[in-house]
Amino acid sequence: MATMVEVARIAGVSISTVSHVLNGTRHVGEETRIRVRQAIEQTGYRQDALARAMRRSRSDSIGLVVSDAGEPAFAEMAHGVEHAAAQRGLTLLLANSAEDADREERAVQTLLERRVDGLILARGAGSGPSVVKMLESLSAPVVLLDRVFAELAFDQVGADNRESARRLVAAMTASGVPRFVVIAGDTRVPTLRERLDGFFDGISDARLRADDQVVLTGVQTPELARRFRAEVASGGIPGIIACSTPLAVVALTELAALGMRTPADVAFATFDGFNFPDLFEPRLTTVRQPGFEMGVAAVELLADRLDRPGGGPRTVRLQQRIESRESTLSWNADPGT
Amino acid sequence: MATMVEVARIAGVSISTVSHVLNGTRHVGEETRIRVRQAIEQTGYRQDALARAMRRSRSDSIGLVVSDAGEPAFAEMAHGVEHAAAQRGLTLLLANSAEDADREERAVQTLLERRVDGLILARGAGSGPSVVKMLESLSAPVVLLDRVFAELAFDQVGADNRESARRLVAAMTASGVPRFVVIAGDTRVPTLRERLDGFFDGISDARLRADDQVVLTGVQTPELARRFRAEVASGGIPGIIACSTPLAVVALTELAALGMRTPADVAFATFDGFNFPDLFEPRLTTVRQPGFEMGVAAVELLADRLDRPGGGPRTVRLQQRIESRESTLSWNADPGT
DNA sequence: CTGTTAGCGCCTTCAT
């Protein structure tokens, strides 16, 4: 690869002039500029981003650590991050923590060693205080994505989980569902916690009894599936809410095993949801997370802070859309009619 | 951030000793090593990967350019690439070309400027000879992913599209489907070309008339959808094969609009497919692409070439699995019985 | 077993 030295030699100028032509950092005479451009063309010269980054102590790159690259929800966010980053001339370094605290910490370290200008982190379920301490000691700006921790002083991007859950419950109770099984998952995960809180908001709004509701929490294990199955099998459950896609998979699998269907036997709604939900049955009512937009928003927060540092931490909540489909719309409070 | 100079000063050694402790590149006395480690601990020193890369002219990073980060198929491959890369201590730089030739070229340039040690590229539909020329002039190794171009001298990873299509057709003809509408898409894309070729292999194997089959090619437009609809509406079509997920979406949408169902009215199979195909109806027979494994294989090829350069280009074909489901299994050649 | 030193390719201050 040609370097600036070679370009300079061919153009008959100093390397500093080449640099200034390249970056437009000071005026260069018309004629000189043309000679330099020709020399660049001729040699096929390409700037070395590493050397440049080293000298400027700014790499024009950002890091993204996702907790599960396999989940479509995170793939969407990554897509949004890539898009917004590229638009700003930032290169994206991607790492996956696979929901493992150690790997998460190592991923962050690796990206920092590569001197990313900023970091976007979707913390995993296992992520503990040690990562937080590390992030806090950083000079590079950090944005937390997807899982919002109210007590932490970082910029954060999440969905309006609590509000959406509340609205979902409002819609379902309005159509006559008086009682729910909520498969809520690991409520140490803020996203799931918020959705559950919103559920109870909605129950309260509808003047229903909170202790009448069945809430299944805990990490996703066969045990959780069994508990769900037992609750549903015991009968008298008109409504089911799954608080994430993996949890919906559990619920749907168990329902099928019980020979139950939605909306015929039970009203059903899920968060995040599946691709192409209108092509397949059952058509599930879904609280849709704007993954792409969340990724974009995270980059915006980051870029903003890179441009002008200072100012307190900001949290952005993106609105979720409730896509109502047959699984709740066609559910009938009184099948007898 | 602390540098090696500071660590060296505190440990009372030269920076070269620090470097050797860090990299294990030469023997360092027990005691000295311990002092250095302490100094590292104490200062919170982190290696600067950029400076290191510059000096060694090796960045321990690879670039991945995908043609559509939004497609789950590519998200899977990216996941595999990330996984295999991380395992080898390689950082992943991700870029998206969004099926645009210009952006693809720019993405490659950007990654090269960042001095990635190698490049994995899933070429987009619009990708032309100019990218190829550029790749050929590179010193860094390149692996082409997903879309295999027989005439190009790169390492490549793809699926065994032709063979799988042939087997799929064998299975469907065996259960009595004598005639197909194939929604084949843009056959300039090698993957789709191969699937179509395999289709005709299968037709020939089954001693069916090739000119009896209806093949719809062309980029995905409303026009393609209309043609599909017209063909199916005209009747007498017992089998449908969609050669990619987006094409399956078109086909399913049009079928629904016609009030037709699978397997009741028509046998249906698709390539690549949808998530959780057993949870929803219709349950589609699917030729599943091993996206994750393809990503892993691409990194293996790349790493191999980094370790020991030389040798001719290799093409790896990963086997696809045919997941047979009701959409073909329950189709009945003679609904009268 | 350890230290000294010359760059890797670039930007930027200072000088002209």
Add this chain to the structure above:
DNA sequence: ATGAAGGCGCTAACAG
């Protein structure tokens, strides 16, 4: 309007 030169942080000869 342009050049000269230092140094970003690190590795790898070379030298002891």
